[in-house]
Amino acid sequence: MPKTFVIAQGGGPTAVINQTLAGAVAEIERRYPDARILGARHGVRGVRDGDYVDFSDVPPARMRAIGNTPGAALGSTRDKPDAAYCEQVLKGLQKINADAFMYIGGNDTSGTQQILTDAAGGSMAFVHAPKTIDNDLMENDHTPGFISAGEFVAGAFQSVDLDFRALPGIYVGIVMGRHAGFLTAAAAAWRDDEDDGPHLIYVPERPFSTARFIDDVKRTMDKYKRCVVAVSEGVTTEDGKSLVESIVGADKVERDAHGNVKLSGSDLNRAFETALANGLPGKRARVDALGYMPRGYIGAINATDAREAYEAGQYAIQVAEEGGGSVALKYEGGKTVMRKVPLSAVAAKTRHMPEDFLAADGTHLAQPGIDYFKRLIPRKYEVGRPFV
Amino acid sequence: MPKTFVIAQGGGPTAVINQTLAGAVAEIERRYPDARILGARHGVRGVRDGDYVDFSDVPPARMRAIGNTPGAALGSTRDKPDAAYCEQVLKGLQKINADAFMYIGGNDTSGTQQILTDAAGGSMAFVHAPKTIDNDLMENDHTPGFISAGEFVAGAFQSVDLDFRALPGIYVGIVMGRHAGFLTAAAAAWRDDEDDGPHLIYVPERPFSTARFIDDVKRTMDKYKRCVVAVSEGVTTEDGKSLVESIVGADKVERDAHGNVKLSGSDLNRAFETALANGLPGKRARVDALGYMPRGYIGAINATDAREAYEAGQYAIQVAEEGGGSVALKYEGGKTVMRKVPLSAVAAKTRHMPEDFLAADGTHLAQPGIDYFKRLIPRKYEVGRPFV
Known part of the structure; x- marks a missing residue:
């Protein structure tokens, strides 16, 4: 038969x-x-x-x-x-x-x-x-x-970094990823020079602190006059709660049919907007989620x-x-x-980014991470160095 | 000399x-x-x-x-x-x-x-x-x-529409454009079939009403089980105020050095999230701004x-x-x-979308608009028709 x-x-x-x-x-x-x-x-x-x-x-x-x-x-x-x-x-x-x-x-x-x-x-x-x-x-x-999604994310952050060179300010791009930071870290795959963005990355594998985030942004602004940040929607605070849950409150946060917290949405955007408005008043800042683009941009x-x-x-x-x-x-x-x-x-398990992919401060790729992303997602576009 | x-x-x-x-x-x-x-x-x-x-x-x-x-x-x-x-x-x-x-x-x-x-x-x-x-x-x-930006927007909405065919729901994508809706309307440049997204477009040239928006989305959901919406950040209510100003209030809205209202940001995202949560409770809905991608995605x-x-x-x-x-x-x-x-x-004037680019309901391109966008932004990617 x-x-x-x-x-x-x-x-x-x-x-x-x-x-x-x-x-x-x-x-x-x-x-x-x-x-x-x-x-x-x-x-x-x-x-x-x-x-x-x-x-x-x-x-x-x-x-x-x-x-x-x-x-x-x-x-x-x-x-x-x-x-x-x-x-x-x-x-x-x-x-x-x-x-x-x-x-x-x-x-x-x-x-x-x-x-x-x-x-x-x-x-x-x-x-x-x-x-x-x-x-x-x-x-x-x-x-x-992953490679296609990572390529989109790498190109998106390369592009936004060029935009923010021209009109300086702070950019926070929120990237999909509930438990693993690979896709957010891919934002840094095409960095060449020390002043290339993204200047900071925040992934679910390391605890997120708003106070530390503001310090990191301030330091970057002092150094480069702009700050491009890639952050996972799934970043969690020290207590193990997702950032959005920590902000909105466990009772008010939106959940799906499985009880998973809805991570991306205006609550998370607003959290970053508010933190930046309070921590760096008067600075131009823009918070956007890349949303669905990475997973299917044709x-x-x-x-x-x-x-x-x-x-x-x-x-x-x-x-x-x-x-x-x-x-x-x-x-x-x-x-x-x-x-x-x-x-x-494989079933119902999660692979996290290896510990050694990130530098001690948790906001930059270390060499094993750089090697991994550069192998998987080779740079696709040559850019001319701007005059600013 | x-x-x-x-x-x-x-x-x-x-x-x-x-x-x-x-x-x-x-x-x-x-x-x-x-x-x-x-x-x-x-x-x-x-x-x-x-x-x-x-x-x-x-x-x-x-x-x-x-x-x-x-x-x-x-x-x-x-x-x-x-x-x-x-x-x-x-x-x-x-x-x-x-x-x-x-x-x-x-x-x-x-x-x-x-x-x-x-x-x-x-x-x-x-x-x-x-x-x-x-x-x-x-x-x-x-x-x-404009053509590059429009090509990004057309591809972005084509891609999101494919995503939402697979996992049905409502998608609202906010596109740059304070006074002119060309870039938002470009979202529809690659539509071929009647059920292709974006199913609805909202531009600054036509007054925006939240009640009408909810009705439009409901009708689309009944017909296609999904609804992909392209909306200009600069849509204005009947009284001539930007939507975000109408929602947040003239005194609370953020402004730049020239007194222009900051259009995109979590306020506008939240306005759509809230309208959808109230108007179509229980439906999966996602609101994102395309942000800087259209103007510089490499x-x-x-x-x-x-x-x-x-x-x-x-x-x-x-x-x-x-x-x-x-x-x-x-x-x-x-x-x-x-x-x-x-x-x-040219100086300090604004060209708006010609009146005849939009159908009477204001949410669809009419033939002159279709002809214009298809001439300027020819379809770049062939897609296979999904089974759903």
Whole structure:
């Protein structure tokens, strides 16, 4: 009987998650020409509800175009299924006689695959293909989606720094990242000279203090007459609370269906605006969130990232053949290679930035961090040095 | 005696303002090999204070690199000189025996050149070279800097729309633009299908009503299950006040040195967040400002824009030779051409979006607007149609 594969996408979209989908579909068609390949709409929700795209109806040219398109072409979901929800998902898969379920996503997605694996008892293969702009998956040197996002962030801060050279002041750019600071730190990937921005970075891995932040900005303004700051939306105060929760209060802060604090939004912007207005009165200051741009800006899709994401999709089918697991991107012998790792090594865990990526003050990259980001996100644009 | 040229840059930087500088310097060197070419740092401030770069010290390779670099390489200023300040600027120019002063900028900059022309009484040539992402200069079909900014905005909204197809909700993106809505309207330049975002645009040319906005969003959510909105920071309520002033109150709103209300910032973000939370409770909504990205993101420099900006710089030298004036980009016979226009036709005036660019409801482009934006900002990226 021909095999049946189900593919879904979970969590936040990225610039290249559709490459992983395209790579998987192409590899299934190559290995199993008779296979039925179904895409579930909006992640596990589509599996539960039987809402599928049949890829045999999709012409190859459209699949290629979709691969090059940011977003999540199947739709995504923030659902984090518990055991009961997973039971429904499993029933959905059994109903269509699925042989393998491949779920493209981050740590929550791999967690779902772990639960399903345990519940299914070996009756089908569950594969997790990595995807996240947060770069926070265990076992991975880096994750598909991160390089493009990092390239956008590096270019954004390079550009804003040029703007603030021309019209001096303080700029605070808020970058996505709840627990891991990789994406925020990527802001510094293209710094060359000591006076290049971002001059300060603040990541969730180090406790944030508003008083210290103001001191840091003051010192930078004295030195360079401008100050460009990259800060993670997920920075936390000494007591372990997110900054926005510390400011707004645990009872007033907005939360999502999972009880997670809504990090970005005007509360966080205002917190920085107020801190700067009080700490450096009269100085021109601007606070903006980069928002969704890093994870899907169509003008910043990195070619290496796109290729690796496609290969991760292809490799996921081999992992399915071997009974399931998680695809990990390892850096070996000077290049990125795909390896199978157990789902349990990735599921529901978070990889933080290594301690030695940051200097002792926590606001600058140290050499291992610089080396890592410069390797992953090589400088893309040459700039002429301004006269100011 | 060899001629002396002074060049300066004013107002907000753009992705291509340095091309205009590079074009002017190259044209002066070609026409007058012995000329002295000085760049004033931070606009008229540098002229007043005698703070110059001598371009004879700048190697051609660096000038080329600077041309390709966003920002304003000479530094810029928000100073809007009055008659007394202009007197000091004129003295500064006379002190170095300047034959011509070329000032690259928007309507304020051309206003300064008008005052200087009147004060100098024909003793030297004053030239205004156009630059603004707002696209709001009279006499111009479009302005250098606008196409790159518009391309960023079009790509940003195309990308966010893909993101919100995957994870439905409401997105409000706030775009720079105090009086003219061109840049916000450019968000719709790459829409193809009726359900493509942005689904709604709000510009300063039409009065803004929060109640109508909520109705518009509700209707869009019912139809497409998502709603992507592009809004100008300068939208004004029926009474002619900026939205942010209407919300915060005239006494509490932040103002700059010229008394202009600070439009973007957490107040405006919060106004939209609050309106959506009250008007569509429980719906996922996200409000972000695109901030500085459109005017200088290094990954979105449009080649046509760069070329035209360079040519505007070259042409400005011809205008200087002819005694001064403003360079205007006209659209004639299917192409963009440079023309000299009187400073008085541009100075301190604002060009608004033509009435017929918008549909009667004010939230969509009408055909003349679609034609204009599609001509200026051709679609850059092909996308594959998602399955949701």
